[in-house]
Amino acid sequence: MADYRGVAVAPELSYCVVNTNGREHLLACLAAIERAHPAGVDREVLVLDNASEDGSAEAVRESGRETRLIALERRAGKAENDSTLMREARGRYCLLLNEDSELEPGAPGALLDALDADPEAAAAGPQLLDSERQPVPCAWRFPGVGTALVGALFLHRALIVQSKGGVVRPVDWAQSSALLVRRQAAGQVGYLDPGFFVYYDECDFEKRLHDAGWRVLYVPSARAVHRDKLSTDLAAGLPRIVEFHRNRDRYMRKHHSAAAALAVRALTAWSYGLRALAALLIRGRPARVYLAHARQSLFPGRGAGLREAADRFNRRAAS
Numbered sequence: 092m093a094d095y096r097g098v099a100v101a102p103e104l105s106y107c108v109v110n111t112n113g114r115e116h117l118l119a120c121l122a123a124i125e126r127a128h129p130a131g132v133d134r135e136v137l138v139l140d141n142a143s144e145d146g147s148a149e150a151v152r153e154s155g156r157e158t159r160l161i162a163l164e165r166r167a168g169k170a171e172n173d174s175t176l177m178r179e180a181r182g183r184y185c186l187l188l189n190e191d192s193e194l195e196p197g198a199p200g201a202l203l204d205a206l207d208a209d210p211e212a213a214a215a216g217p218q219l220l221d222s223e224r225q226p227v228p229c230a231w232r233f234p235g236v237g238t239a240l241v242g243a244l245f246l247h248r249a250l251i252v253q254s255k256g257g258v259v260r261p262v263d264w265a266q267s268s269a270l271l272v273r274r275q276a277a278g279q280v281g282y283l284d285p286g287f288f289v290y291y292d293e294c295d296f297e298k299r300l301h302d303a304g305w306r307v308l309y310v311p312s313a314r315a316v317h318r319d320k321l322s323t324d325l326a327a328g329l330p331r332i333v334e335f336h337r338n339r340d341r342y343m344r345k346h347h348s349a350a351a352a353l354a355v356r357a358l359t360a361w362s363y364g365l366r367a368l369a370a371l372l373i374r375g376r377p378a379r380v381y382l383a384h385a386r387q388s389l390f391p392g393r394g395a396g397l398r399e400a401a402d403r404f405n406r407r408a409a410s
Contacts, residue, residue: 100133101133101181101182101183102133102134102135102181102182103132103133103134103182103183103184103203104128104132104133104134104135104182104183104184104185104186104199104203105134105135105136105137105176105177105180105181105182105184105185105186105274106124106134106135106136106137106186106188107137107139107173107176107177107180107185107186107187107188108120108121108136108137108138108139108176108188108189108190109139109141109169109172109173109176109187109188109189109190110138110139110140110141110143110147110190111140111141111142111143111166111190112143112144112145112147113143113145113147113190113191114143114145114146114147114150116190116191116318117138117147117150117151117190118150118154119193120188120189120190120191120192120193121136121138121151121154121156121158123193123194123195124136124188124194125156126194126196127194127195127196127197127198127199128199129197129199129200129203132199132200132203134182135157135159135180135181135182136156136157136158136159137158137159137160137161137176137179137180138151138158138159138160138161139161139163139172139175139176140160140161140162140163141163141166141167141172142163142164142165142166142404142405142408147190148160148162159179161175161176161179164408165405165408165409166401166404166405167285167401168285168287168288168289168292168397168398168401169267169288169289169292170283170284170285170286170287170288170289170292170296171283171285173187173267173282173283173292174282174283174285177272177274177277177278177282178282180274182274183273183274183275184203184206184271184272184273184274185271185272185274185277186199186202186269186270186271186272187267187269187270187271187272188268188269189267189268189269189317189319191268191317191318191319192219192268192269192315192316192317192318193315193316193318194217194269194315195220195313195314195315195316197312197313197314198217198269198313198314198315199271199313201217201310201312201313202215202216202217202271202310202313203271205259205271205308205310205313206271206273206308209306209308211304211305211306212261212273212305212306212307212308213272213273213276213277213297213300213305213306213307214265214270214271214272214273214276214297214300214305214307214308215259215265215270215271215307215308215309215310215313216229216230216254216262216265216266216267216269216270216271216307216308216309216310217229217269217310217311217313217314217315218254218309218310218311218313218314218315219254219266219268219269219314219315219316219317220314220315220316220317221316221317221318222316222318224316226254227317228248228252228254229254229265229266229268229309229317230252230253230254230262230263230264230265230266230307230309231251231252231253231254231262231263231264232250232251232253232263233263233264233294233298233301233346234291234294234339234342234343234355235343235347235351235355236347236351236354236355236358238250238251239354239355239358239359240358242358242359242362243358243359243361243362245362253309254309254311256311257311257312258311259308259309259310259311259312260308260309261306261307261308261309262307262308262309263297263298263301263307264293264294264297264298264307265293265297265307265308265309266293266317267292267293267296268315268317268319269315269317270293273305276300276303276305277296279303280296280299280300280303281299282296283295283296284296286341287338287341287342288334288338288396288397288398288401289334289338289397290331290334290335290338290339291335291338291339291341291342292338294342295342295345295346298342298346328380328383329383329394330395330396330397330399330400331396331397332380332383332384332387333387333393333394333395333396333397334396334397334398335387336359336384336387336388336391337387337391337392337396339355339359339391340352340355340356340391340392343355356388356389356391357388357389359384359385359388360385360386360388360389361385363381363382363384363385363388364381364382364385366381366384367379367381367382367385
């Protein structure tokens with residue numbers, strides 16, 4: 092895009108999509124951007140392909156859409172990839188998207204309106220929907236001993252989930268499957284911490300935004316489908332379980348004390364242990380998955396997670 096003197100003009104909005112082996116989801120995500128983008132708003136679309144093996148990068152090149160493609164040869168974590176996209180973006184706002192997220196019409200405009208109306212807000216998240224288009228929790232209070240205790244008492248939906256109500260409201264942190272970020276604020280706090288390979292990366296990012304004096308908003312009139320579904324197959328899901336608890340413990344040790352991190356580990360293991368016990372009595376509930384969560388909560392440093400899987404992929408690709 093250029094102004095009348097031929098000088099490049101920065102867009103208002105940069106769509107920033109990270110994809111790993113999600114070709115069909117990615118194409119649906121890009122199509123949803125086309126349908127949802129508000130008229131009159133200058134934009135750019137960036138796709139970071141995380142060394143996919145399913146032809147995702149080729150599909151983007153052949154789609155005919157005006158898209159900036161960053162095709163990695165080595166697989167990296169979600170936090171690092173989101174940061175790469177925001178550094179490459181030229182827009183005042185960056186709308187972070189997973190490849191399996193699809194914006195509904197009106198969502199980008201509602202998110203933009205929310206941040207435009209609140210200059211002290213650094214990020215805004217929509218109401219996320221599951222594959223059946225049912226609302227799911229997508230904004231929460233920051234983790235700590237208090238929230239872990241609430242979770243151990245099974246009061247988390249009432250006291251920890253903040254994605255509630257029908258009006259824009261401040262929240263502690265919102266999921267980054269679809270998250271509009273003020274690029275200036277992201278740069279001020281150093282973007283996302285690559286030490287969080289995936290999970291709790293956006294929680295840490297938004298905690299640092301809060302600490303720097305910014306707000307995060309939940310915007311219920313904006314809606315996006317997020318098709319991610321965790322597998323109940325323990326063999327397939329164990330690396331994600333490992334990564335989840337590893338990074339929650341990393342968050343606790345970064346923002347709280349070692350004693351607080353230990354307390355959260357114990358309380359979380361207790362709540363998953365009770366779920367596992369109940370699952371033994373309820374047909375169809377994944378008792379072995381809950382037990383794996385309980386074990387990993389207590390010993391977050393054990394096991395191979397998604398980071399190790401990416402490292403193995405990178406070694407094979409280099410050989």
